[in-house]
Amino acid sequence: MKTPADLKYSKNDEWIRIEGDEVVLGITDYAQDQLSDIVFVEILALEGDSLAKGEVCVVVESVKAAADVYMPVTGEITAINETLTDTPELINEDPFGNAWLLKIKMADESELDGLMDAETYKNLERDH
Amino acid sequence: MYTPHTQADREAMLKVIGVDKMEDLFQCLPEEGKFPSLALPNGITEMEALDELQYISSVNETPQELISFLGAGAYNHYIPAAVDSILRRSEFYTAYTPYQPEIAQGTLQAIFEYQSLIAALTGMDVANASHYDGATAVAEAVNMAFHNFRGRRRKIVLSPTMNPQYRETIHTYMTGMNLEIVGEDLNPEAGPDELIELIDENTALVLVQYPDFFGRIFDLTKVSEAAHAQKSLFSVHINPIAMGLLKPPSEFDADIVTGEGQPLGIPMSFGGPYLGLFATKKQYVRKMAGRLAGETVDTRGNRGYVLTLNTREQHIRREQATSNICSNQGLIALASTVYLSLLGKSGLQELAKLNYHKAHYAAEKISTVPGFMVNPVQPFFNEFVVHCPVTAKEVNQFLLTNDILGGYDLGQVYPSLSHELLVAVTEMNSSSEIDMMVEVLEEEYHD
Amino acid sequence: MTEKTIFELSRPDRKGIRFPAPDVPLADLPKDFLRENLPLPEVPENEVVRHFTNISQLNHAVDTGFYPLGSCTMKYNPKINEETARLPGFSQIHPLQPVETVQGALGLMHETQQWLAEISGFYTASLQPAAGAHGELTGVLIIRAYHDSRGDTNRIKMLVPDSAHGTNPASSAMSGLEIVELPSDKNGNVDLELLRAECDDTLAGLMITNPNTLGLFDENIIEACQLVHENGGLVYGDGANMNALLGIYKPAEMGIDVLHFNLHKTFSTPHGGGGPGSGPVGVTKELADFLPSPLVVMTSEGDETNPAIYDLITPEKSIGRVKSFHGHFGVIVRAFTYMISLGKNGLLDVSTHAVLNANYIQALVRDVYHIPYERLCMHEFVTEAKWDDAPGIRALDISKRLIDFGFHPPTNYFPLIVPEALMIEPTETETKETLDAFVAAMLQIAEEAKNNPEILHNAPTTAPFGRLDEVKAAKDLVLKTQLPEDYGS
Helix, strand or coil: CCCCCCCEECCCCEEEEEECCEEEEEECHHHHHHHCCEEEEEECCCCCCEECCCCEEEEEEECCCEEEEECCCCEEEEEECCHHHHCCCHHHHCCCCCCCCEEEEECCHHHHHHCECHHHHHCCCCCC | CCCCCCHHHHHHHHHHHCCCCHHHHHCCCCCCCCCCCCCCCECCCHHHHHHHHHHHHHCCCCCCCCEECCCCCCCCCCCCHHHHHHHCCHHHHCCCCCCCHHHEHHHHHHHHHHHHHHHHHHCCCEECCCECCHHHHHHHHHHHHHHHCCCCCCEEEECCCCCHHHHHHHHHHCHHHCCEEECCCCCCCCCHHHHHHHCCCCEEEEEEEECCCCCECCCCHHHHHHHHHCCCEEEEEECHHHHHCECCHHHHCCCEEEEECCCCCCCCHHHCCCCEEEEECHHHHHHCCCCCEEEEEECCCCEEEEECCHHHCHHHHHHHCCCCCCCCCHHHHHHHHHHHHHHHHHHHHHHHHHHHHHHHHHHHHHHCCCCCECCCCCCECCEEEEECCCCHHHHHHHHHHCCEECCEEHHHCCHHHCCEEEEECCCCCCHHHHHHHHHHHHHHHCC | CCCCCCCCCCCCCCCCCCCCCCCCCCCCCCHHHECCCCCCCCCCHHHHHHHHHHHHCCECCCCCCCCCECCCCCCCCCHHHHHHHCCHHHHCCCCCCCHHHCHHHHHHHHHHHHHHHHHHCCCEEECCCCCHHHHHHHHHHHHHHHHHHCCCCCCCEEEEECCCCCHHHHHHHHCCCEEEEECECCCCCECHHHHHHHCCCCEEEEEEECCCCCCCCCCCHHHHHHHHHHCCCEEEEEECCHHHCCCCCCHHHHCCCEEEECCCCCCCCCCCCCCCCCCCEEECHHHHHHCCCCEEEEEECCCCCCCCEEEEECCCCCCCCCCCCCCCHHHHHHHHHHHHHHHHHHHHHHHHHHHHHHHHHHHHHCCCCECCCCCCCCCCEEEECCCCCCCCCCHHHHHHHHHHCCCCCCEECCCCCCCCEEEECCCCCCCHHHHHHHHHHHHHHHHHHHHCHHHHHCCCCCCCCCCECHHHHHHHCCCCCCCCCCCCC
């Protein structure tokens, strides 16, 4: 299971890449593996929308489960990965690369403090 | 009675389990309250049970003994013999939800064909595998619209001529949702355009019935446009038989179509089980509750079907599911599938016209009785409102003494309409039955 | 083998039925509203009958073979019930007929309410709900209405064990309540410590299934109900597992306040390929005024010369109507026929034999299949279908292999708290020979899982279809027959 060292992680199995005052959001290799074949991605926000930390912004569905993706920080959506609409399987193939979900302009950088580094995320206790 | 073990079987099985007697199987239950003596009679044989049920059923009076013009949400239609013949196949009726598609293709293909037929009938992109009945289908339309806007729109515009029982059901379903439901106190005799001024940017859904509860046919273009101008959803509830004659709701750009499927080959059976039709546009398919069958292939390359989009449903989403529904009306949906297959295009057209002509004949004849009146310009399908010289309740009581079920007394629900009787006429009503009701009325209510 | 769809069997101008010509003058049609295109198939009667008969034969059903699908109670559906429900005096009556013309139907419903109340210890029951989940919604709305009627509007928290059916939290959420999940303790019971910690003045109630979905009688049930009551809450009972309790224990005696029955499980009405079910709700006297509208009541008891008289009423503080008309009457007639056929002695036999059969299978497979909770079970039990020396074998593989032996697989992956769960419910109507054959298949499959896993991965091979591609179905989303543009015009 890959866990790139340069990313931040949430306990809900989201990854965050910091690019200046923006962050890029995706779901982790572990998350896609748990979901299995992903068949649908619904992005609930439009470019320009502002969402609060903790709000559901994306729903990822496989044939056996649906996972809500939460905003890791408060901010404005600056980009949406449109290619996932037609090729949701990209999340299985390349979760940390081409299958990013959203780019967000952060309102408050201190919200990043609650996120984990790769080592901590890797050592999380799992039920399964 | 339906437990096959012999005493020897039981003893052998208890020995395997490692207990002495049947009571020991329940050793972990609290002693107090265990094995209560039920104050019920002992069992009876099949012969006795049939006798008992035959007696009870004979106490009821059926349309064979009474001439019936009662509709208001349940209709007396002819059911072709082949429908029940298929329903009695126990490969269908003793199967459960098709969780194992390799050994459930009969049920799955039937659901897929049902979805296809309902989509064709309503003109919509997709239909689900059904809800419990018309009332709950309408309530699920409200539920879907509420979730479509993620709870941000809290107003529902509801036509006063939506079936009153359906309106009550919506109120019950939405108890916990803190919604504002408006429109029901408008003048029921006015048309759907009265709803337009109630639609605003907080409106999640506009609901109308077509033909409406009074049997009337209205152009829904304006109310649909008004709903869409506010980006609200527009939902139309249909009588499926009328779809053999009338433009489908898709031509009014409906976002959701619901219907009571009972007229499609399902016995009246004192109100159930019936069939909730539910169809929508493709873009809302993931917002729709209820089961769905989808086409796919098996490992051998055969075309086959599975239940799909399960992730919307309660067994995966639990409290986040839009609805708690976890069944469909399987066998009843199958009845309507066989029925629509038998009638087909020309049969449904023929039947719809037959209903239309008979209802119009009845309306014209009843209008000739002094004091009785039917609006002569309002288009209607197979049900219409008769204005009576006395209360509809009195007219019904009088007709019943002549073994006629006159119709539905609108005063029960609409206090201002105590003199209005809702009369339904189907292919089951012969012209002589209609003439007989008119004669009886004439004798009583002549000038 | 690919079966054509009914649309593909269509040829223009064929008919499956004819109607009589109009015996009235023709009226003008409403020209502004006429439909132009009606894309329905055109098929003759014999082809329609042959089509549906052919596809019916692709189904496994109770009448074709053993169906040990846990939590679904796939017992035999007696044929007499099909006859009684079709008697014209039941099947042809209109739901809005004056009550004086349907006294037989109302009397039957009243009797059914009484039987259910006596079996479960409740005051009365409403027959309105259309299915188990619908009964849950009804019951939770009753709990809500009860608290509201006392001005206790702060009670918004519903506790739901982690072993519960998904409908439980979904029904509570639909009722506008907040759900708190309660983990089970190490014996599979409600964890009393965790329950106590959640008991406060926001508690609306607890939803509990007993026997629970592990097939175990909850040993903490009485204490759990007391705790909830002491803290002002009410207890909802999911009656999915009533087949273990007829004449054994009354749910009301456990402390449950409101419970739904599944007539299509416990009372033998057929499952119909997924419905129609029927989910009557029983309540204590305290909650009777909140039942949905309408309810059948006896207004005059009758005597030797005069029959009893029945009427429909709306209870005083009713939550309202939950569907149109009076519930799934046709299903209720079947269940009533079943109940009076069995009587109190027969009902007791149902539950004792359902429990006997489940324990018998459990005893014979437990050395090979891990049973997470080592107790006598009730009418069903759950195993973990996995072995360290059979990596790559999942519950699904065992299920598919059982199909090759002519058995319907058990319920897979439920309850969620048991990994690779297989939930087995034989019911009381099966013979010892059937149970023995099923056990032999289970044991053989366990061997194969270790020595010849490919045979499991490739199963089923004897079914009419191989495994179906669920990913393709969800991605491509073909939800209806694809028709040519001009079909039906």
